[in-house]
Amino acid sequence: MTDDSGVDRKLTSQEAEDLMNRVMKRQAGLSLRVAVVFLTILILLPLFNLYAPELAATSVLGFPLTWLILGVLFYPITWALSNYFVTRSDQIEAEITQEEAR
């Protein structure tokens, strides 16, 4: 339970703080961007159902449009969002590691 285990170089507290802010800012920026897209979809779908009930009930291939969105298409949408996040997150972490290693 040693808190400094694994730290291979001594950082002054100011350096550590700057590093923390840089690392967290970039990670948080990506997470928030994806979260906004996801939460927007979650918030808008019930409003769409409430204010455009006829459009929501339009039949598409036998499915009511809103059923098709929520019951079928929603899953691939979240897959696409998480795939984007994981790919970008890997890139960001590689960049951070490279920059800090200088």
Next chain:
Amino acid sequence: MSEFSVPLLLVVAMILATVIIGIIATRKSKTAADFYVASRSVGVLMNASAISGEYLSAASFMGIAGLIMKNGYDALWYPVGYAAGYLLLLLFIAGPLRRFGAFTIPDFAQGRFDSPGFRKIAVIFVLCIGFFYTMPQMKGAGITMGTILGWPYWIGILVVGTVITFNVAIGGMKGITLVQAFQYWAKLFAISLPLCILMSVYGSYNHGLGAIGADSKGSARIDSDEPATVNGAEKAPLNTISMSPSATTVIDLEPDHHYRISKITPARKAEAGEDPIPVASLVRPVKNSDKFDELRAQIVSGKSFDVTSGLFLVCDPVAVTKGGQPVMKDGKPVKTAAKIEFETGGPISFSAGKTMKAAETNAIVPNAPSNGKWLNPFGPMASKWGYPLLYTYSLIIALVCGTAGLPHILVRFYTNPDGRSAKRTTLWVMVMLGAFYVFTPVWGVLGRMQMPGLYVNGGFDSAVIKLPTLLDNKLLGDILSGVTSAGAFAAFMSTFSGLLVSMSGAFAHDIYGRMLRPNASPKARLVAFKVAAICVGVVSMLLGLMVETFDIATMVGWAFAIGAASYFPLLLLGSWWRGLTKYGAASGMLLGGLLSLAAIVTNMLLDKKVIVMELPPIGRALMEQPAIWGVPLSIVTMVVVSKMTSDRIPPDITLKMLRLHAPEEMGVSADYIAH
């Protein structure tokens, strides 16, 4: 008994496979790291299969299909929320949590705040959520055995409980990872293959929805030949039948059974100023009944009465009036029909029309929402208390945040080698869960069209098991019903194993190893884990025996609501806000988590009429779905109390935050507990 042998065979095969794979996987399970986190060496696809296998519980396998059959569109939010919640977990929690490198979630709680006291609170929530989640798994096991074999409720519980307790006690996390991964694929197979065969006979998904949508004024109809059973008071509140207000329904009570009807009221709740509706206009015995006058007097008297020699009761739609004038809505007169409450139930059949001609035998099944209400948003579930939008949003918050707050799921992220693979694992979990959940609404659609009898007694949870038996080819039907039964067993067993590891870990690692005997030898800790597994297993079985009358999905909902208002805010703020103090985190968890729990339990007691209290509908809506206030309350409390105690921020917070967020290659991360 012989026609049930095929499903039994498949269930036994599933149980044996679970035991054998568990034994094979455990041969190398020796150290504490093996037992708690499978030595942090589980590959991405294997771990994703195992997490998905653990997550797909009785509620997912049986409950969601039933909820969609019952409530239609609104219930679609359940599978979507269960799967999509992993996105929030991925974005904000999975990577940091793994980089912290603990054994259990209470380790994170203590390590992040340097507070042994906070570990105790965290342990209480692990156990609380764990036991709430365990009870519905046990109920699922009990009723599945009851459905396919007619065995008493407790046998299924005993079988599942014993097998899994054995597996966990001999191998811990390493033993169950392979088993859970296998069970994911078994469940995916079991939910999809029988469905494809059923759809080839009864029509496809979109065909079924199209047929329901084409007749939006209509409803599910039940053939007078189809057997249905009405429950007695022991299954309250599922012992009532509400007749359709759009057509006359004739109820046929069998001559050789004893029924007791305790109450007949209008199905629609009267609004202020409306004229009372006399019972005599809601139901009447068929004219040719010998004891017509006597029965009529009994029905009108409003007291409970017995029916022992069969009875035809005619239930007509009745127009609602106010001061003698018909009440109108959207230009049409408002109608209602009888709601009949049974104290003693039994077999019952329904037919339409007064003359009972063959063409009119397809009666509208009681308790079923009309096609339009079922298919469209804001149907009976969300509109129950009159605030459909609020209800929908609160449900979404509970599911999405609750998923990210379940300790027995979160602990699996520690089995990944590093933060990056923890993120990849989450991505694959979402793909695997989506592939499973996309099938569950199809079962609901098929159930509504082919098994309307389930609406009569609320037995929706068994739709997945019973639907395949409708096939004309009895052998094929039995095999497919066996496949879904085996899949359901895989669901109880994998979820229960995960819960058991997480709860045994809380006892052995957090309570014994950290609080009681910090100096215990590794060997003593392993023994403690095994003893804890057996004790928790036994307690879980006992709890399971007590919850036979509770709804599976409702009980799981409790666990989600508590997780959403306790662990989710802790992990979110704990990972991203350096200003969070142990006082802030603890007060937020306790306030949000316990108030949500209190609201849900009170609402359940009101539903069951254990306590009687008049509350405004908005209050009931907020009690039934507390996440919309519970989660913000917890977060706001954490922020406010942390600001007030900001001198208690751990001095090495910068290092802690770096360890949570910096990529492993930078060398600032180190497992909180190395091995």
